[in-house]
Amino acid sequence: MAFNRRVFVLGGHITPFIGKKHPDFIWKRHPDFGKRENPTLEETISAAVNGALDATGTPAELVDKAWIGNFVGELFSNQGHLGAAVVGSNPGLMYKPVMRVEGACASGGLALACAVDAIQAGNDITLVVGAEIQTTASARTGGDYLARASHYARQRELDDFTFPALFAWRNKHILAETDTTEEDIGRVSVKAYANANKNDKAHMKAVSLDLATAREAGPNNPNFLANEELAPFMKMSDCSQVSDGGAGLILVSEEGLRKLGKAPADATELVSLAQVTGNLYDDGNPLRMDATANALCKAYAGAGITSKDLQVAEVHDCFAVTELLMYEAMGLAEPGKGFQLVREGRTELTGDIPVNTGGGLIGFGHPVGATGVKQVLEVHRQMRGECGAYQLAKKPTLGATVNMGGNDKTVVATILRTT
Ligand code: CAA
Numbered sequence: 001m002a003f004n005r006r007v008f009v010l011g012g013h014i015t016p017f018i019g020k021k022h023p024d025f026i027w028k029r030h031p032d033f034g035k036r037e038n039p040t041l042e043e044t045i046s047a048a049v050n051g052a053l054d055a056t057g058t059p060a061e062l063v064d065k066a067w068i069g070n071f072v073g074e075l076f077s078n079q080g081h082l083g084a085a086v087v088g089s090n091p092g093l094m095y096k097p098v099m100r101v102e103g104a105c106a107s108g109g110l111a112l113a114c115a116v117d118a119i120q121a122g123n124d125i126t127l128v129v130g131a132e133i134q135t136t137a138s139a140r141t142g143g144d145y146l147a148r149a150s151h152y153a154r155q156r157e158l159d160d161f162t163f164p165a166l167f168a169w170r171n172k173h174i175l176a177e178t179d180t181t182e183e184d185i186g187r188v189s190v191k192a193y194a195n196a197n198k199n200d201k202a203h204m205k206a207v208s209l210d211l212a213t214a215r216e217a218g219p220n221n222p223n224f225l226a227n228e229e230l231a232p233f234m235k236m237s238d239c240s241q242v243s244d245g246g247a248g249l250i251l252v253s254e255e256g257l258r259k260l261g262k263a264p265a266d267a268t269e270l271v272s273l274a275q276v277t278g279n280l281y282d283d284g285n286p287l288r289m290d291a292t293a294n295a296l297c298k299a300y301a302g303a304g305i306t307s308k309d310l311q312v313a314e315v316h317d318c319f320a321v322t323e324l325l326m327y328e329a330m331g332l333a334e335p336g337k338g339f340q341l342v343r344e345g346r347t348e349l350t351g352d353i354p355v356n357t358g359g360g361l362i363g364f365g366h367p368v369g370a371t372g373v374k375q376v377l378e379v380h381r382q383m384r385g386e387c388g389a390y391q392l393a394k395k396p397t398l399g400a401t402v403n404m405g406g407n408d409k410t411v412v413a414t415i416l417r418t419t
Contacts, residue, residue, distance in 0.1 A: 012249030013051025060092025108372025109412025196363025
């Protein structure tokens with residue numbers, strides 16, 4: 001979409017993403033078990049809302065509209081109606097128009113898309129929030145909840161872990177029909193963990209992963225699906241994490257910047273956003289992410305750029321194979337050749353097109369509703385030199401994000417650049 005009003009990311013806040021294997025995550029053998037509890041959905045939303053307002057010096061009273069992306073609060077936390085939870089997080093938001101949007105793992109991206117539309121329609125200061133709590137249930141029960149992002153009636157029976165099974169199907173085809181190897185898929189996860197080890201907010205900040213472990217199944221990296229046909233094609237290290245966390249950002253027009261006493265130089269510019277939706281009932285081609293490709297094509301056109309112009313990207317690596325397919329859908333690699341980028345180290349922090357610099361969904365974590373908001377903040381933070389130990393040596397000036405719901409079904413792609 002070509003914008004008729006400029007849109008700026010002023011900044012925001014990402015809570016720590018936590019879950020199993022994170023040092024602060026409370027579980028029965030944690031020394032603090034019984035003394036304190038993990039943050040609730042309500043606390044996480046409040047941290048994202050107030051963190052974003054504080055980080056940008058935005059008085060809540062000046063926010064015109066807000067959205068929250070959340071997938072399944074009703075299932076993990078028995079709580080829906082999250083627009084009112086955003087308002088409940090800060091008295092200055094009372095009686096503002098706030099709503100929750102849902103598009104599976106692209107819920108955060110959809111919240112952002114709503115804010116962009118609102119700015120095009122004349123609003124000046126918007127708040128975009130994403131949050132999800134997923135550790136209130138076991139990974140197996142969570143697999144059932146997350147399966148609501150597939151076509152549940154048809155696909156739930158694939159495996160208790162429906163989404164890992166859906167992407168095992170892609171793994172199976174990519175390994176059989178292209179030159180991609182298990183080692184290439186392992187390299188994606190090794191890169192994700194290495195980046196996360198430099199990121200204090202990352203779920204996997206304290207867990208290391210080497211290529212010998214990541215490239216094949218073994219006692220420390222089991223194939224865990226029950227579906228016999230698909231089980232050999234999904235290892236634990238291929239998967240994004242079951243994480244809790246939230247993110248919030250302030251998106252404004254030029255007039256919004258003025259109202260807040262800021263200038264374009266205080267922000268990054270969101271120059272283009274494309275949102276596309278595929279067909280829930282059609283599985284498509286396992287070797288292609290056509291909805292993602294369609295979204296990127298539109299996002300590049302809106303920004304007047306090509307994939308060659310990108311200097312950084314945040315992509316939806318819900319599984320390692322997804323990142324390889326995203327390289328191809330984004331035009332960073334030819335079809336079937338995504339593996340070359342990771343094999344040559346081009347998407348590492350020192351490469352020419354670093355991808356998922358803070359660890360992505362595999363390393364940073366994947367609190368589903370928060371992911372699309374976090375991705376935009378990550379590119380913004382790289383551009384502003386705020387990434388600490390994983391800051392790129394040369395601050396990027398143009399970057400992309402891709403947030404995906406379901407198996408390449410709801411996609412939100414953005415292009416950001418420095419002002
Ligand atoms: N050998 C064999 N099997 C083993 C094993 C071993 N050593 N260890 C564990 N398993 C099996 C067991 O069957 C176990 O289940 P039970 O405990 O119920 O028997 C199962 O693996 C899971 O084990 P854990 O609960 O110990 O695993 P975990 O909590 O560490 O979770 C994970 C690991 C299952 C991979 C989990 O991280 C996961 O589910 N990740 C994927 C999350 C996901 O799918 N997110 C959505 C992505 S899709 C997307 O983004 C788009 C969208 O719209 C949804």
